[in-house]
Amino acid sequence: MKTPRLLQKILVFIIATCLFFTPQLLQANAGKERIITDMAGRKVAIKGPVQRVVTTFKPASLCVLSLGLANTLVGVDNSSRKDPLQVSVWPDIQHLPGVGTKSMGINLETLVSLKPDLVIFYSQNDGLPATEKLTAMGIPCIVILPESFDSILQAMEIIARAMGNSQRISFVRNQMDAVLALVDDRLADLPGSREKTGYFASPLGLFSTTTGSMLQDEIFARARIRNVSSHLTGYFQDISPEQLVEWNPDIMVVSQHMKKSQVRLLDLAPLQGISAISQNQVYRCPSSLAPWDFPSPLAVLATLWVAQKAYPEQFADIDVLAQADAFHQNLFGQTMTQMGGTLEDVID
Numbered sequence: 001m002k003t004p005r006l007l008q009k010i011l012v013f014i015i016a017t018c019l020f021f022t023p024q025l026l027q028a029n030a031g032k033e034r035i036i037t038d039m040a041g042r043k044v045a046i047k048g049p050v051q052r053v054v055t056t057f058k059p060a061s062l063c064v065l066s067l068g069l070a071n072t073l074v075g076v077d078n079s080s081r082k083d084p085l086q087v088s089v090w091p092d093i094q095h096l097p098g099v100g101t102k103s104m105g106i107n108l109e110t111l112v113s114l115k116p117d118l119v120i121f122y123s124q125n126d127g128l129p130a131t132e133k134l135t136a137m138g139i140p141c142i143v144i145l146p147e148s149f150d151s152i153l154q155a156m157e158i159i160a161r162a163m164g165n166s167q168r169i170s171f172v173r174n175q176m177d178a179v180l181a182l183v184d185d186r187l188a189d190l191p192g193s194r195e196k197t198g199y200f201a202s203p204l205g206l207f208s209t210t211t212g213s214m215l216q217d218e219i220f221a222r223a224r225i226r227n228v229s230s231h232l233t234g235y236f237q238d239i240s241p242e243q244l245v246e247w248n249p250d251i252m253v254v255s256q257h258m259k260k261s262q263v264r265l266l267d268l269a270p271l272q273g274i275s276a277i278s279q280n281q282v283y284r285c286p287s288s289l290a291p292w293d294f295p296s297p298l299a300v301l302a303t304l305w306v307a308q309k310a311y312p313e314q315f316a317d318i319d320v321l322a323q324a325d326a327f328h329q330n331l332f333g334q335t336m337t338q339m340g341g342t343l344e345d346v347i348d
Helices: 002-031 058-066 084-089 091-095 109-115 127-137 149-162 170-189 215-222 241-247 262-265 299-310 320-332
Strands: 035-037 043-046 051-053 074-076 119-120 141-143 196-201 225-227 252-256 281-286
Touching: 035 149, 043 091, 043 215, 051 058, 058 074, 058 084, 058 119, 058 149, 058 225, 058 320, 074 225, 109 127, 119 127, 119 252, 127 141, 127 225, 149 170, 149 299, 170 299, 170 320, 196 215, 196 241, 196 299, 225 299, 252 299, 299 320
Parallel strands: 051 074, 051 119, 119 141, 196 225, 196 252, 252 281
Antiparallel strands: 035 043
């Protein structure tokens, strides 16, 4: 009887020791210089704890919030200040200084005035030249390129390591894997001959599509939908109406942020023979909060949603909104419904 009690005491001592010292060790590690290799292959030296972070595009802000590190933000891209999800999760974000946008340009003067310990950039447009300017001024910058589920997690791991706080990475990974596993399980027996084709229209317009290099291609692929523009490379690519007619997709998804004037082009007479249009299989990508076609952990919900649209019989008992509510609750502490969010996938 004495031996089990002794082991019990030793275990209690070990657990107590870990609980006591782990936060101190994490804090100490956060204070050491860390060499981070970002997604542009740049090696970035970061000294000391990171307490002042600036993000320059919405996916970066969403990744920081998903990691539970919102209170480190001192400046964000202009879009994130108005993003309903981010405002619900951390209301202070709407009062932070805006540093510009990826498409319209970043205001480096404002950014420098915020005295950041870390800036998170993108690799497109003027992102890389801006990082060189800031690095020369002694401001650490990392570049992320989240364009797949794996690279979203990689981006989050880089952000977390740069900030000296990797505690939530495994949790976020498990949440994403659970949604994708549900989709995989329901479509495991779907014959290849029943797979549908799909077209994803970008926020820029009905005849601007996503390519095989982009996140939307993986959203379709995991939902067993063959992307008709998968062979294209790069970022958004313009196509002709004739090309869309020739591709004749079974299902069409337009970005949540596409203007209504572009959506109305669906009524053009030459397009009415397209299967997706004639069979009423055209949808907006959810949601009314942060769109699921933006690179962030939320993108796995787009796979579940579009898989149910394409193969409703396989998901007859699945409530996508309930799944989304649980996902938001786990990541952000509030359900999507509690934040006032809706799917909003109807074309109007």
